[in-house]
Amino acid sequence: MKLAGKVAIITGAGSGMGADEARMFAAEGAKVVITDIVGDACRKVAAEIGESAIAIEHDVADEAGWSRVVATALAQFGKIDILVNNAGLTKSDTFDNTDVAFMRRMLDVNIIGSFLGMKAVRGPMKDNGGGAIINIASGLAFTSLPGYFAYGVSKWGVRGMTRLGAKELAPDNIRVVTLTPGAIETPSLVPAVRENAATMIPMGRVGGADEFARVVVFIASDDASYVSGAEFLIDGAMIC
Numbered sequence: 001m002k003l004a005g006k007v008a009i010i011t012g013a014g015s016g017m018g019a020d021e022a023r024m025f026a027a028e029g030a031k032v033v034i035t036d037i038v039g040d041a042c043r044k045v046a047a048e049i050g051e052s053a054i055a056i057e058h059d060v061a062d063e064a065g066w067s068r069v070v071a072t073a074l075a076q077f078g079k080i081d082i083l084v085n086n087a088g089l090t091k092s093d094t095f096d097n098t099d100v101a102f103m104r105r106m107l108d109v110n111i112i113g114s115f116l117g118m119k120a121v122r123g124p125m126k127d128n129g130g131g132a133i134i135n136i137a138s139g140l141a142f143t144s145l146p147g148y149f150a151y152g153v154s155k156w157g158v159r160g161m162t163r164l165g166a167k168e169l170a171p172d173n174i175r176v177v178t179l180t181p182g183a184i185e186t187p188s189l190v191p192a193v194r195e196n197a198a199t200m201i202p203m204g205r206v207g208g209a210d211e212f213a214r215v216v217v218f219i220a221s222d223d224a225s226y227v228s229g230a231e232f233l234i235d236g237a238m239i240c
């Protein structure tokens with residue numbers, strides 16, 4: 001019960017890693033607010049978990065929606081200890097094929113969405129004596145892979161937001177950490193990565209969403225009370 005008594009918001013938790021994190025958070029004693037742009041998906045995960053979870057349909061790029069998410073979390077569970085900015089747009093394309101509309105949407109979801117989340121929980125976390133914000137980046141924020149122009153730029157931005165946010169929020173005991181998945185088994189994993197894992201990944205396999213979620217639990221918990229501004233790669237030694 002590493003998260004007993006904690007209240008967490010996890011975005012994009014209707015699928016993949018976010019859904020696994022929601023299940024593991026609840027199993028570790030947390031109350032969980034599960035949000036996703038796909039309402040049916042987050043409602044299904046919340047229903048599976050039971051009374052420790054509620055679902056809210058929400059596009060992370062929607063600022064007014066963030067007020068609703070925070071107000072509902074406070075009304076239902078009384079405080080906010082943890083935010084996992086997990087929701088992400090994972091579309092790939094080259095620089096030449098990236099138009100302004102695609103670039104704007106990518107930055108809106110992957111950077112502005114996480115920024116709005118940090119802004120929205122900052123007050124309640126301060127009032128509560130602190131908290132933990134976990135931003136999910138990507139291995140593509142540690143390298144420059146052609147064909148992932150907008151996505152790569154957005155995830156490099158996530159790393160910067162963690163570092164700057166960690167310094168400014170530390171006086172209020174709000175920790176900000178970047179967790180970086182390499183190749184994790186979820187619906188958005190590119191099939192070629194799974195097929196070539198034996199040669200592409202030093203550990204010879206993709207990671208399980210549960211293996212990633214266990215790290216999220218640790219960073220969200222009081223065991224990591226002096227960890228802030230840090231970046232962790234969960235990638236089977238792919239980038240090092």
Ligand SMILES: NC(=O)c1ccc[n+]([C@@H]2O[C@H](COP(=O)([O-])OP(=O)(O)OC[C@H]3O[C@@H](n4cnc5c(N)ncnc54)[C@H](O)[C@@H]3O)[C@@H](O)[C@H]2O)c1
Pocket residue numbers: 011012013014015016017018035036037038041058059060061086087088089090109113136137138139181182183184185186187188189
């Ligand atoms: N799976 C991997 O190998 C991998 C690798 C690197 C980074 N990531 C990152 O991990 C995070 C989770 O990815 P995943 O693999 O679980 O993907 P996924 O597609 O299984 O889940 C992402 C969820 O986010 C939701 N979502 C998308 N846009 C949203 C928005 N605007 N507002 C709210 N919800 C939205 C989707 O509906 C989906 O439920 C993402 O940020 C992704 O970029 C994943």
